Amino acid sequence: MTAIDPLHLFGSLVGSAAWPALRLVLHLAFFIAACVVLWRAWAWLRLTELRPAVGADGWLSWPLLVLTAAFLAVLGYQASWQLTGLFRPQFVAFMQSHDRREFNPAHRILRGRILDRHGRILAQSRELEGRVWRVYPFGPAFAHTVGYSDPRFGAIGAEAAANAQLNGATPQTLASWGELGRQLLTKTKQPRGQDLTLTLDSELQLLALQRLGERLGTVVLLRPKDGAVLVLANSPAFDPNRLGPELFRGPSPGTPLLNRATQGLYPPGSVFKVVMAAQAIEAGFSGTLNCPAEGFTTSRRYPPIRDHDYYSAQKAGRAWSGFGNLDLTTAFAESSNVFFAQLGVRYGRDAFARTGERFAFDRQVRLYPGTDRYGNLSTGRLPRLAPTDLYGLAQASIGQGRVLASPMHLATIAAAVANGGLAMRPRLLVQEPAASLGQYMTVQTAARLAGMMRKVVTQGTGRGINDAGLAIAGKTGTAESLRGAPHSWFIGFAPAGDPMLAVVVLVEHGGFGSSVAAPIARDLLVKALELRVGP
Amino acid sequence: MSAACADTGFAATWFRRRAERELLLACLGCMALGFVLILGAEVTQGRQLGALDLLPLALYGLALAGVHLLLVVAGFRGDQVLTATVAFLSGFGLLAQYRMGDFHNDPGALTLGLVPAGFFVMTACALAFADGRYRVLARGLWFWAGLSLVLVAALLVTGQRFRGAVYALGFTTPTEVLKVTIPLALAAYLERQGPALARWHPRLPLPPWRALWLLLTLFAVLIGLLALQRDLGMMLILGLAFLVVLVSGTGRSGYLVWGLLAGTGLGALMLTFFEHGQRRIEAWLDPFQDPTDEGWQILQGLSGMYAGGLWGEGFGIGSPEYTPIAAADFIYSVIGEELGFLGCVVLVLFFLILLSREIALAGPGRCAFGRLLAAGLTTVLAVQTLLNIGGATKSIPLTGTTLPFISHGGASLLTAFAAVGLLLAISDGAPARPAKPSRATRGRAVGGPPADLKPRKVRGKAVPREAAAPSEA
Structure with missing residues (x-):
């Protein structure tokens, strides 16, 4: 055969550099040809009538209208997947993890960055060898708040809560709608998501983590006025850059997956006296209660509840005569267990339950938009006491027994005292409006309680951190735990006159709150106010 | 009996069925484009093309030509858009099945002949049961x-x-x-x-x-x-x-x-x-x-x-x-x-x-x-x-x-x-016999809309609707 083989010619044409362009032309030509057939068929459809003649409305009858509507409905629904599937976060997540089509744009979405309030990058997407990877520059430091987005393990935290926005699926401005349209029309689609700004302050967060060191615990710093969370530091944490199945396999030492601040429930110990003091002030308590050294109990069968001073005196081999008659302010400053146990029993379990409800205990509070349970704040747990269980009530009144609270919730309590009794919902996304969580107490109660908390630092158990040039108000806590040394607590706010920040520090099994947690809180508050973290 | 009519000769039918012809040709062109696209994609994936690879398209073209010619020769008066639409859809299907590799491993006569056989069945049914x-x-x-x-x-x-x-x-x-x-x-x-x-x-x-x-x-x-x-x-x-x-x-x-x-x-x-x-x-x-x-x-x-x-x-x-x-x-x-x-x-x-x-x-x-x-x-x-x-x-x-x-x-x-x-x-309608007298007027329609369908209104008037189903069978 001397003639040129057309198939061979075709083969070399396909192999040539012109083929990609030619292919696009052919693709377009195919569409045009199909449309020409469609147009001609339509034209002939109207020119030719069926025999015998049907009525003038023969081809536009109601069965055809019904069918057309049905097909249009199917096409419209199809478009909601095919064209605007980006708006279906679960669908995008499925494609990112399960679709092996390399040209699927879901694989090349450059997810938006996650930034702290100063614009420092907490998470970003990098393209490497045609694949897109999620990089977390700070490693475990922001793991619980930022979360992770991983093809194998899904997404949690802010990565999950703002998935659609990070994938670029929430066009808000006209320009971003235009960008979506461009991605739909062109074949060079590399969707770029939108950035997400968190309320966190990376510098303060790193300081908190550094001060916690190797100890297990958590630090939360938030603005009382709008609930913006500046620090949410948990120790230990996991590294979202290096996720592996072993992380998710059952309980591991230190439970790095646990977001201690929002999901960890601890006995609050003396810190809970803030709540009981508020209850007493609102009930109009005045006068004194006798607080003897031998403590207080509701029945001979139960060991008496005593003050810390008794035990430290006993340890030192000294005798201690007890506080005697104490008023509320002094008892609060000295953190007298005997006083508050009596106080709780005096007002009874119904008042206790009402107070707990008012302080938003036993609730799940949404921290992010969406319904991710992992992202919720568990406020705490109060016991349902039997009417006869007075000893249980006495225990609960000093934050022991079956009372549990999460550190973030205690931060909102401190913030409420600083904010005229109004607690704001903690929020992590800058774009979310501030929302109230509830009026924990009246403005007058809050003012009086704020003064009492200031006195804790100037004269009471928190004297140790009163050296700074900063007026801190707060409450220490040393909560007995079932195993090991007691948990060390500090909650507070500063400056006492015009509160701008509220803080909570928990060091698990850390010992005395005044000597372990309080200094961390002080360092953080000083640094934060140095950095002028205004709204 | 319809062959007796003056306008049912080959030339007249050939002209009358020009809509179908035009649409079928357009279909064939469209499918050829699609075929080139698919073959090109397969060549880039490293497949060697042989002459046999063109067979599905060739058979499709032959089947369309066969359908059209058979209908014209038989003086078929039935719808033209119907055949063309089916031709497009089945051509589309042929492309899709070819693309799914239906013809690759063993292009047996069964697979290759399926669409042409379909066209044959369609034509046979149409002609066998035409004319009422x-x-x-x-x-x-x-x-x-x-x-x-x-x-x-x-x-x-x-x-x-x-x-x-x-x-x-x-x-x-x-x-x-x-x-x-x-x-x-x-x-x-x-x-x-x-x-x-x-x-x-x-x-x-x-x-x-x-x-x-x-x-x-x-x-x-x-x-x-x-x-x-x-x-x-x-x-x-x-x-x-x-x-x-x-x-x-x-x-x-x-x-x-x-x-x-x-x-x-x-x-x-x-x-x-x-x-x-x-x-x-x-x-x-x-x-x-x-x-x-x-x-x-x-x-x-x-x-x-x-x-x-x-x-x-x-x-x-x-x-x-x-x-x-x-x-x-x-x-x-x-x-x-x-x-x-x-x-x-x-x-x-x-x-x-x-x-x-x-x-x-x-x-x-x-x-x-x-x-x-x-x-x-x-x-x-x-x-x-x-x-x-x-x-x-x-x-x-x-x-x-x-x-x-x-x-x-x-x-x-x-x-x-x-x-x-x-x-x-x-x-194709009822037997044409009752309408014969009115058919003489058909010559006028040449150049206008397709003659096989246009004068229907005349017929509709001449013959009451229900009479279109005489008890001839």
């Missing part, structure tokens, strides 16, 4: 009904289960034939019993049970057998065809109300008994519940469509192999992946043109049997198409029906072609 001869089929009422029941029962006894459905030897589905035989039986029955079935209770909305019971019993047996096969798609298709034919045969829309009520009840009953159906409903409502198992197929199909976007990746460039059973039930999502949303819109528009033509055939101006048969066949096609497309796009639960003319499957394809052949025959 289709009314002979009404006489075979009990044959069609018996054949349908025997086929379903035999398949149930001898068939083997696979993926929840029942198949006969060689994975064929002989029940596809029911999509033609059941409308035939229904139309024949309604033509005879229509008036009796239209006499409802004078006051209460109750149908005439005495006239209805036989039809209902037979149909209940059929539906029951299909339920045992778990062929939900076929049950829906035939059930709706039953209702549509019943309503258009009696003019009583009350049948639709009763039928839909009974259908809903039956559906609810089946769902409680068949776990299979429940799982499908769940996978439809929330495929993300179990994305790697029950939801896998539909989500892979949708992923492909999402990847295709508006224009598609190009014929032959996509990766439909990631969607299980893509060639049969999910061919629509393959088209969505490779030709994009616009490709799907074009396909749906062609189906709508086909359906509009078929609906017009079921309109007034024809003998009762023709109208009812057209109504039945149209319902089958419409419901089947909607079930397939709706399933692949997650608009409705999956029912495992094929997409007519496009999906993989010989029985389905041949049945669809046969149905269109019957519709073509119906479109």
